[in-house]
Amino acid sequence: MSQYQRLLLIIHLALRHSPAIDHAAALAKASGACLHIAALIPTLKLLPLLEEGDREKARERYLQDHRDWLKDQARQLRAKGVEVTTEVAWADDVAQDILDHVKELQPDLLIKEIQHESALKRTLFTPLDWHLLRHCPVPVYLVGGAHHALPLKIVAAVDASAVGPENSELNDRIIQQASSLAIQCDAELHLLYAYDITEDYLEELGGGLKLSELTKGLRKELEKSFLTFAGRYGVPANRRHFILGHPVSALSEFADKHNVDVIVMGRVQYHGMEKLLGSTTEHILYQVPCSVLAV
Structure with missing residues (x-):
C-alpha cells in the first residue's frame, strides 16, 4: 500500500499555469492517492476591487469564474485517472486557513508552489x-524549478554528525520519506551530507595544530561517520555524497549540477534570533532550482 492516501494541494489563483498542479496530479496518479485542490483567496486584498455596485454579487461572480476554471x-485530471476534488473559498488568514484545512482533511502531504519573497520582506x-514549515503537522512539499512533474532524482539531505535521539529520529524520517517517495515515483534516491567547517570553529578545536592538518583530520572523521550512516540504510556507494561547504550553497550547487528534482530535508524548530533569520531549510527555498520536501 502507498504511504500517500490523500494529498492536499493549495494553489494561488493568480498562477493558473502553476507547475504545482502537474506535480500534485503526477504524484497522486503514481501513488493512487486522492487529491484535493483548494484555492484560497485573500479577502482583504480584493475588497477595494469589489466595493462598487453590488458587493455580494461581485464576490460571487469572482468566485464562480475561478470555480469554473478549477472544475x-x-x-482533465480525472480523464488521466486522477481522483480529484476541488474547492474555491475566501480566506481572511491564508496561513491559518491552510493549517485548518490540514487539520480537517488529515492529508499525508501538503503541496504548494514556492512563493519567493525578497530578503527585505523576509526581514x-x-x-x-x-x-x-514551522507549524504544519504533516510533511510539506514545496514545488520549485522546472523539472519533471514526477521526480526522477531525489536527494535525502541529512546531518550525519547530529547526536541524540531527536536528531537520529529526524534523520530516520528524512530517509523514510525520501525512500517512500522514490519508490512511488520509481526515482533514483541519493544521500547527501553537507558540512560547513568554518575557520573559527577549526581554530577553536585545533589548539596547536595547523589549520590544514585539523581540516584533513576532521574531514576524515565526518566522512567516516557519514559512510557508516549511509551503510546502515543500504545506500549504494555511487549515491552517497559527502560535501564540505555551507548547506544552502552546497545543496543548491549539487541540485543544479546533477538535475535533482526533489531535496528531502528536516524541519527544526527555532527560537529567538534564529527564528527571525530562518533555518537552513527555509533559506533553501530561495536557492535550490528544484522542489523541497520538508519533514
Missing part, C-alpha cells in the same frame, strides 16, 4: 512558506 482542470514579515 475544468479537475475534469519584516514571516513568509507564508516559512509559517507552514
Whole structure:
C-alpha cells in the first residue's frame, strides 16, 4: 500500500499555469492517492476591487469564474485517472486557513508552489512558506524549478554528525520519506551530507595544530561517520555524497549540477534570533532550482 492516501494541494489563483498542479496530479496518479485542490483567496486584498455596485454579487461572480476554471482542470485530471476534488473559498488568514484545512482533511502531504519573497520582506514579515514549515503537522512539499512533474532524482539531505535521539529520529524520517517517495515515483534516491567547517570553529578545536592538518583530520572523521550512516540504510556507494561547504550553497550547487528534482530535508524548530533569520531549510527555498520536501 502507498504511504500517500490523500494529498492536499493549495494553489494561488493568480498562477493558473502553476507547475504545482502537474506535480500534485503526477504524484497522486503514481501513488493512487486522492487529491484535493483548494484555492484560497485573500479577502482583504480584493475588497477595494469589489466595493462598487453590488458587493455580494461581485464576490460571487469572482468566485464562480475561478470555480469554473478549477472544475475544468479537475475534469482533465480525472480523464488521466486522477481522483480529484476541488474547492474555491475566501480566506481572511491564508496561513491559518491552510493549517485548518490540514487539520480537517488529515492529508499525508501538503503541496504548494514556492512563493519567493525578497530578503527585505523576509526581514519584516514571516513568509507564508516559512509559517507552514514551522507549524504544519504533516510533511510539506514545496514545488520549485522546472523539472519533471514526477521526480526522477531525489536527494535525502541529512546531518550525519547530529547526536541524540531527536536528531537520529529526524534523520530516520528524512530517509523514510525520501525512500517512500522514490519508490512511488520509481526515482533514483541519493544521500547527501553537507558540512560547513568554518575557520573559527577549526581554530577553536585545533589548539596547536595547523589549520590544514585539523581540516584533513576532521574531514576524515565526518566522512567516516557519514559512510557508516549511509551503510546502515543500504545506500549504494555511487549515491552517497559527502560535501564540505555551507548547506544552502552546497545543496543548491549539487541540485543544479546533477538535475535533482526533489531535496528531502528536516524541519527544526527555532527560537529567538534564529527564528527571525530562518533555518537552513527555509533559506533553501530561495536557492535550490528544484522542489523541497520538508519533514
